[in-house]
Amino acid sequence: MINPWMRFKKNKAALFGSILLLIYFVTALFAPLLYPGNPSAPNLATALERPSIKEPLGKDELGRSILGRIIYGSRVSLLIAIGVVCVGLFIGVPLGLISGYYGGKVDFGIQRATDTLLAFPGFLLALALVAVLGVGLKNTIISVGISMIPIYIRLVRGCTLSVKEQTYVEAARALGTRDLTILFRHILPNVMAPITIQTSLGMGTAILFAAGLGFLGIGVQPPTPEWGAMLGSGRPYLFHAPHVATFPGMAIFFAVLGFNLSGDGLRDILDPRFKS
Amino acid sequence: MNQEPLLSIKDLRTRFHTYEGVLTAVDGIHLEIYPGETLGVVGESGCGKSVTALSILRLLASPPTKIEGQILFDGNDLLKMSLDEIRRIRGNSISMIFQEPMTSLNPVLTIGEQIAEAIRLHQGLGREAAWEKAVEMLQRVQIPSPRIRARDYPHKLSGGMRQRAMIAMALSCHPRLLLADEPTTALDVTIQAQIVDLMEHLKEEIHTSILLITHNLGLIAEMAKRVVVMYAGKIVEEAPVEDLFFEPLHPYTKGLLESIPWMGRKIREGRKPLQEIPGMVPSLKEMPKGCRFHPRCLTAREICRNEEPPLIVKPPRRVFCWLWI
Numbered sequence: 384m385i386n387p388w389m390r391f392k393k394n395k396a397a398l399f400g401s402i403l404l405l406i407y408f409v410t411a412l413f414a415p416l417l418y419p420g421n422p423s424a425p426n427l428a429t430a431l432e433r434p435s436i437k438e439p440l441g442k443d444e445l446g447r448s449i450l451g452r453i454i455y456g457s458r459v460s461l462l463i464a465i466g467v468v469c470v471g472l473f474i475g476v477p478l479g480l481i482s483g484y485y486g487g488k489v490d491f492g493i494q495r496a497t498d499t500l501l502a503f504p505g506f507l508l509a510l511a512l513v514a515v516l517g518v519g520l521k522n523t524i525i526s527v528g529i530s531m532i533p534i535y536i537r538l539v540r541g542c543t544l545s546v547k548e549q550t551y552v553e554a555a556r557a558l559g560t561r562d563l564t565i566l567f568r569h570i571l572p573n574v575m576a577p578i579t580i581q582t583s584l585g586m587g588t589a590i591l592f593a594a595g596l597g598f599l600g601i602g603v604q605p606p607t608p609e610w611g612a613m614l615g616s617g618r619p620y621l622f623h624a625p626h627v628a629t630f631p632g633m634a635i636f637f638a639v640l641g642f643n644l645s646g647d648g649l650r651d652i653l654d655p656r657f658k659s
Numbered sequence: 660m661n662q663e664p665l666l667s668i669k670d671l672r673t674r675f676h677t678y679e680g681v682l683t684a685v686d687g688i689h690l691e692i693y694p695g696e697t698l699g700v701v702g703e704s705g706c707g708k709s710v711t712a713l714s715i716l717r718l719l720a721s722p723p724t725k726i727e728g729q730i731l732f733d734g735n736d737l738l739k740m741s742l743d744e745i746r747r748i749r750g751n752s753i754s755m756i757f758q759e760p761m762t763s764l765n766p767v768l769t770i771g772e773q774i775a776e777a778i779r780l781h782q783g784l785g786r787e788a789a790w791e792k793a794v795e796m797l798q799r800v801q802i803p804s805p806r807i808r809a810r811d812y813p814h815k816l817s818g819g820m821r822q823r824a825m826i827a828m829a830l831s832c833h834p835r836l837l838l839a840d841e842p843t844t845a846l847d848v849t850i851q852a853q854i855v856d857l858m859e860h861l862k863e864e865i866h867t868s869i870l871l872i873t874h875n876l877g878l879i880a881e882m883a884k885r886v887v888v889m890y891a892g893k894i895v896e897e898a899p900v901e902d903l904f905f906e907p908l909h910p911y912t913k914g915l916l917e918s919i920p921w922m923g924r925k926i927r928e929g930r931k932p933l934q935e936i937p938g939m940v941p942s943l944k945e946m947p948k949g950c951r952f953h954p955r956c957l958t959a960r961e962i963c964r965n966e967e968p969p970l971i972v973k974p975p976r977r978v979f980c981w982l983w984i
Contacts, residue, residue: 573765
């Protein structure tokens with residue numbers, strides 16, 4: 384086995400994906416340095432201004448800098464991505480572990496609930512939850528997060544089922560180890576690889592879902608710069624000012640691409656079975 | 660022996676509830692282990708040896724299992740204990756070594772951590788003290804440069820080394836009883852010999868009794884003092900090791916012994932094919948009536964086919980066979 388970093392470097396797509404992500408994270412981190420102005424301050428005199436040297440991505444319908452809003456929007460999107468997978472991880476992983484390890488009635492209960500959640504397409508579920516919880520950043524994170532939970536439960540349960548039959552788990556039990564220790568110290572680290580991959584892919588999906596909600600106007604609310612909402616507000620001007628909707632769309636596209644390529648790359652590295 | 664037994668199993672029955680019905684893997688066995696003694700349990704695969712060991716620690720979870728009878732350890736019935744009480748016994752007073760050293764260590768934890776875990780759990784030592792103890796245990800199982808090895812992950816160790824680490828883990832709390840389930844089966848012969856020596860040595864050092872489960876009669880001859888022969892979930896014979904090897908009473912034991920090649924056999928007995936026991940171990944689903952060994956037994960009579968053989972006691976031996984009535 385060559386070292387993981389070498390394998391990652393050899394995987395050009397994954398490398399490209401992670402460079403994209405790096406750019407996004409750096410942008411989010413240094414947003415005030417990259418765009419010193421206020422991205423939400425309107426200036427109607429310059430509304431729908433075309434891209435120029437001074438304003439490389441042009442201005443939106445309220446005369447706000449699209450570049451500035453995309454830069455600040457990366458903070459919102461990444462925050463959503465991280466928040467969403469945290470909800471999925473912190474609720475889905477323990478439930479999956481418990482479900483797989485204990486089996487029986489506990490498993491049955493958790494799995495039927497998971498079935499119910501999985502019966503809805505993920506985005507529809509998030510949409511329904513927003514309808515119940517209301518709009519806004521926090522509720523976007525919660526509802527998209529909840530739609531991720533069943534995916535983690537299924538994934539972790541499946542892996543736990545195979546890991547718990549390993550002799551080292553039996554050996555740990557034979558030493559008198561407590562169930563909680565077995566779950567989190569012996570089983571969890573052994574199912575980390577698929578969880579990591581799912582988390583990377585899940586962040587991409589989260590950004591896409593949140594942008595979808597924003598586009599429909601029920602996600603993060605203006606004036607917070609959010610890519611999906613920007614895309615939605617640029618839609619009426621698609622014919623005479625296409626830059627208003629195009630650039631936020633590209634921002635979403637490349638972010639999701641970055642997460643997906645990195646996720647696939649991680650899978651190749653962490654799970655050698657996928658590589659022949 | 661007039662000592663009190665350390666572990667005494669009375670009428671143990673272990674049943675698995677499966678989709679195909681209730682399967683009885685261990686069917687009414689009695690056995691006793693005395694302090695400081697090594698008791699060998701031999702038998703073919705699937706005769707219930709491992710299930711007996713797992714029943715003692717109540718480690719059988721799936722498929723749904725029912726364990727009946729009595730397992731007295733130090734006078735307390737392990738089968739009546741709460742899960743918390745049995746957990747305190749596991750790894751502390753009774754611990755276990757498994758067959759596959761390749762899979763019985765967790766690949767994501769260093770061996771030091773894994774040994775220290777048991778120590779912290781049962782002896783209430785702090786992180787550092789437990790680590791020191793783990794290093795000391797690695798030294799006792801003769802792993803070279805234990806301080807460095809303790810930080811290694813299992814994949815860096817050879818099979819023999821892993822089994823040593825496993826033994827270190829099992830013995831770290833100085834258990835009074837060690838259940839060794841085929842401890843040398845997965846190792847090559849020279850390493851087997853080393854592991855046997857090591858176990859013998861440590862057994863003396865920490866005064867532990869060993870329940871040695873194996874299908875390797877050579878290992879039994881080497882280590883055990885008394886032997887229990889199991890067949891299809893039942894004990895068929897129990898004897899001191901010399902008696903068993905020189906004068907087996909049960910036809911199954913005879914068959915087992917005759918099916919092993921030994922040095923000088925050709926000179927002593929001339930050139931003739933090695934004996935085998937005809938047929939196969941019966942499936943748990945369809946146990947034969949009467950004596951369970953009768954379909955394969957060369958001396959089976961009418962009564963063997965219909966009635967279960969009685970216990971014949973010829974102190975210090977026990978045998979279940981109609982031949983000795």
